[in-house]
Amino acid sequence: MTSVPIPIPSRTQFVLEGIKHRILTGQLTPGQALVETELAAQFGVSKTPVREALKTLAGTGLVVMNQYKGVTVRMVDADMAREVYDVRLLLEPEALRRTVRRQASLDAARDALTRADDASDTAERSLSNREFHRALYVSCGNPLLGRMLDEVRDQAALVSAVAWAADPSWEREASEHREILRLAQDGDADGAARALHAHIESFVRRAFPATQEEVGQE
Incomplete structure (x- = not known):
């Protein structure tokens, strides 16, 4: 052949x-x-x-x-993580808030969460994690906001890959994902946004302690 x-x-x-x-x-x-x-x-x-x-x-x-x-x-260090996660903290919770208020479908987020739970290896979980987060903001109603988040999506995944290699924290993050999705599906836009903000902030603080006093403080 x-x-x-x-x-x-x-x-x-x-x-x-x-x-x-x-x-x-x-x-x-x-x-x-x-x-x-x-x-x-x-x-x-x-x-x-x-x-x-x-x-x-x-x-x-x-x-x-x-x-x-x-x-x-690209090398990943605390400064790089701080830059990427600053952008996510500023934009992603607001995008999710708008997604919920528009009553947009969150089926893709639910499906991605299921794939992450069923994943057999780190690579599969990582890709499912990226899909979950994108599904939260892609239907926010502002294409420019979505594109801005898409631009840092790969860099955020690179930060995550490095952090997970050093200290796997899948179960904790999966639990936080489920709570974010529950709030969003219940129509609690502000609660879902707050939970997402806490999720993003806590991850980078655990993974890169040097950013603890800096992320989200500007």
């Missing part, structure tokens, strides 16, 4: 999604070098789509391009 070649316009997207998945599931770790020739061989493409994919990932903040050191997976 001959393999079906990937259409040229799709090659960059194919490589982009593949590299992103490896980063967000911990297969590629912060600081790890990303070599174009090696990635091209792994994905069965030329270096051109790899180069374009890496440029896009640099734009989203998942990788860093350096003239001398080449391309590496």
